[in-house]
Structure formats: structure tokens, C-alpha cells
Amino acid sequence: MSWYSHGTRSTNPEFSNRIIDENTQVITDFVDLRKLPEFGILSKQVSDTVHSSSWWDRYGVDWVIHSVAAMCWVASHWLIGSTQPAVHWLGIFVLGCSHYTITFKAAHMLVHDAGCSSKAWNRFWSFISSDVLGCFSADIGYNIHIKCHHPHTNIVGLGDSSTWKAPFLPRYVYMFLAPLLLPALIPLVSIKELIEQEPLWKIVRHVLLSYPGLAFHVYLLMTVSEVTLREALLVIFLSRNVLSIPYIHVNIFQHIGLPMYSQQHRPKKIYQMTTGVLNLPRNIILDYCFGHSIMSCHTEHHLFPRLSDNMCLKVKPLVRRFCLERGLPYHEDTYTSRVAHFLENYNSLMVNAPPITKFVGLQ
Numbered sequence: 001m002s003w004y005s006h007g008t009r010s011t012n013p014e015f016s017n018r019i020i021d022e023n024t025q026v027i028t029d030f031v032d033l034r035k036l037p038e039f040g041i042l043s044k045q046v047s048d049t050v051h052s053s054s055w056w057d058r059y060g061v062d063w064v065i066h067s068v069a070a071m072c073w074v075a076s077h078w079l080i081g082s083t084q085p086a087v088h089w090l091g092i093f094v095l096g097c098s099h100y101t102i103t104f105k106a107a108h109m110l111v112h113d114a115g116c117s118s119k120a121w122n123r124f125w126s127f128i129s130s131d132v133l134g135c136f137s138a139d140i141g142y143n144i145h146i147k148c149h150h151p152h153t154n155i156v157g158l159g160d161s162s163t164w165k166a167p168f169l170p171r172y173v174y175m176f177l178a179p180l181l182l183p184a185l186i187p188l189v190s191i192k193e194l195i196e197q198e199p200l201w202k203i204v205r206h207v208l209l210s211y212p213g214l215a216f217h218v219y220l221l222m223t224v225s226e227v228t229l230r231e232a233l234l235v236i237f238l239s240r241n242v243l244s245i246p247y248i249h250v251n252i253f254q255h256i257g258l259p260m261y262s263q264q265h266r267p268k269k270i271y272q273m274t275t276g277v278l279n280l281p282r283n284i285i286l287d288y289c290f291g292h293s294i295m296s297c298h299t300e301h302h303l304f305p306r307l308s309d310n311m312c313l314k315v316k317p318l319v320r321r322f323c324l325e326r327g328l329p330y331h332e333d334t335y336t337s338r339v340a341h342f343l344e345n346y347n348s349l350m351v352n353a354p355p356i357t358k359f360v361g362l363q
């Protein structure tokens with residue numbers, strides 16, 4: 001029996017027996033724990049690979065990508081100042097892509113302490129990439145992503161991706177128009193969450209980091225690119241929208257539509273992550289702007305969140321082989337197939353509450 005009819009390549013493992021209650025639609029997944037592959041075995045294989053890898057593999061490659069992005073970010077201001085329309089628009093595109101590499105890819109690695117071996121330096125750079133350059137609080141990123149999304153992946157009411165849903169919006173508006181509001185929404189959501197979750201001093205710290213950062217960017221555009229204040233704000237808005245549509249897409253494609261577990265009946269970690277996470281294919285732009293851990297190695301990232309993007313890519317064949325050889329699901333689908341699947345099944349995926357799965361481990 002196929003688990004998911006659309007796109008994903010997995011079969012119901014021999015150690016799982018899923019029964020659907022016709023009245024409540026609750027799925028009970030009886031899993032034979034004696035046959036369920038042990039996370040410890042995979043973890044040992046991955047940690048052996050990490051220990052035998054050089055600093056270059058563990059951190060260096062990603063530092064080069066982030067540094068090149070920072071240089072492109074700066075250089076884009078001269079391109080934007082060009083009187084030739086093609087060069088001007090290329091500048092906005094380069095600014096947009098480098099903005100995502102710094103404020104999304106690098107910030108994501110740093111909030112996971114995966115940017116370097118020092119916790120303090122990860123923290124320092126996460127304030128620079130997230131607060132100063134991205135107008136988003138690194139503290140809130142930590143709360144939402146590290147404390148909630150990762151440990152509670154696909155647990156209903158905790159890490160079930162419901163924050164990405166806007167059921168009042170029609171499908172095409174949600175998928176292709178609403179993402180264009182992201183540049184304005186990101187700072188607002190950050191402030192709202194800070195007010196709700198954090199003490200005053202953290203709100204003040206975020207404001208003191210973010211808004212001078214934004215003002216400095218406007219100043220750069222007005223002095224280096226020689227645009228007016230209004231044009232500078234428009235350039236920032238347009239550049240931050242260069243990848244806002246795929247940003248929303250990958251965030252919903254990764255988990256929504258896969259099993260969502262009840263809080264009382266949580267699965268073992270290896271089962272939670274392999275049933276509840278999907279990998280997209282490699283993509284020349286998104287690999288460098290979002291990172292492998294978000295794109296083609298999302299399952300690896302959820303199993304080993306402290307690995308850098310480059311290390312996720314390195315251990316991917318090992319993790320994939322482990323899952324497929326031992327009967328665990330390993331969800332993969334193409335970007336276009338996911339878009340079609342979400343447009344076709346928008347109501348069941350993005351409007352209605354997801355069906356709940358109860359994990360029952362059999363000894």
C-alpha cells in the first residue's frame with residue numbers, strides 16, 4: 001500500500017499497520033518497535049562521517065558561500081545605480097538573492113549553532129544576519145524554530161506548520177500573491193511575537209539592531225546607488241520579494257500533507273522525522289539562497305539539526321540508503337509536482353484541519 005498517493009516514493013513499512021477510524025478519521029499507526037530501525041545506528045554512521053570530515057567540509061564551504069553572498073550584497077548597490085535598465089534590474093535580483101542567502105540560509109544555520117563550533121560566535125552572527133540585515137528577531141527565530149518546530153515536528157498543536165496556513169485566502173492568492181507581502185510582514189510578526197513572548201529588554205535590543213540596520217541600507221542605496229528615499233524603499237521591497245514565493249512554497253511543501261501526530265501519542269524520533277519530512281530536488285538558485293538543509297536535505301536536517309548545509313549534503317546518501325534499505329519512508333518530490341498537488345488539494349491541505357495519527361508502539 002502506498003502511504004501517499006502523490007509524488008512521494010515510499011511504501012508502508014512492514015513494521016507499520018495503519019488503521020483509519022471511519023467516524024473520527026483518526027489514524028492509528030501500530031508500529032512494531034522491535035523491527036523499527038534504531039536511530040542510534042544511523043546516528044553513529046553520521047557522527048563517524050562528521051568526525052572524519054575536515055573543517056572545510058563541516059563549516060568552510062558554507063562560510064565561503066555566505067561571504068560571497070555578503071560581497072554580492074554590497075556590489076549589487078553599484079549595479080542598482082546603473083542607468084542601464086538591464087543592469088539596474090540585475091542589481092535588484094542580486095540584492096534579493098544575496099539577502100536570502102544571508103537572512104535565511106546563514107541565519108538558519110546559525111540559529112542551529114551549525115555555522116561554526118563556537119556557540120558565542122553563532123549567536124553573534126545570528127543577530128547580524130537575522131536582526132540587523134533581516135529585520136527579524138533571532139530570539140524569536142530560536143523560540144519558533146529550535147524550541148518548537150524541530151523537537152515537535154508534525155505534532156498537532158505544536159510543530160504542525162499551521163502557522164503557515166491562511167485558510168481565508170483563495171488558493172491562487174495564497175500561493176502566488178500573498179507571499180509578496182512578506183517583506184512587510186516579517187518585521188511585524190517579529191515585533192508581535194517579541195511582545196507576546198519576551199521581556200522588554202529583548203524588544204529594545206531587537207529594535208536597536210534592526211531599524212538602524214534598515215536605515216543604513218536605505219542610506220547605502222541613496223548614496224551608492226544614488227536613488228531617492230522612495231526609490232530606496234521600493235528597491236528593498238522588490239529585492240526582498242525576489243524569492244518570497246518559493247520561500248512560502250518550500251515551507252509548506254516540507255511537512256504539510258504528511259502524517260501529523262497527536263501530542264499524547266508521539267512517535268519515536270526516527271519515525272517522526274522520516275514519516276513527517278519531505279526533500280525537494282536540488283536547485284541551482286535555491287540551494288545557495290535557502291540552503292541544502294531546507295531544500296534537498298530536509299530529512300537529514302531534521303534528523304541531525306546541528307549539521308551545516310554542506311554536511312547535510314555529504315551525509316544524504318548515507319541517510320537515504322539507511323532509510324530505504326530498512327523500510328523507513330524517505331519522501332522526495334519535485335517542486336512542480338508539489339505545486340500541482342497543493343493547488344489541486346488546497347482545501348484538504350491548507351484549509352481543513354489535518355487528519356491526526358496516533359502512534360502506538362508495540363513491544
Ligand SMILES: [Zn+2]
Pocket residue numbers: 108112145150301305
Ligand atoms: Zn531547522
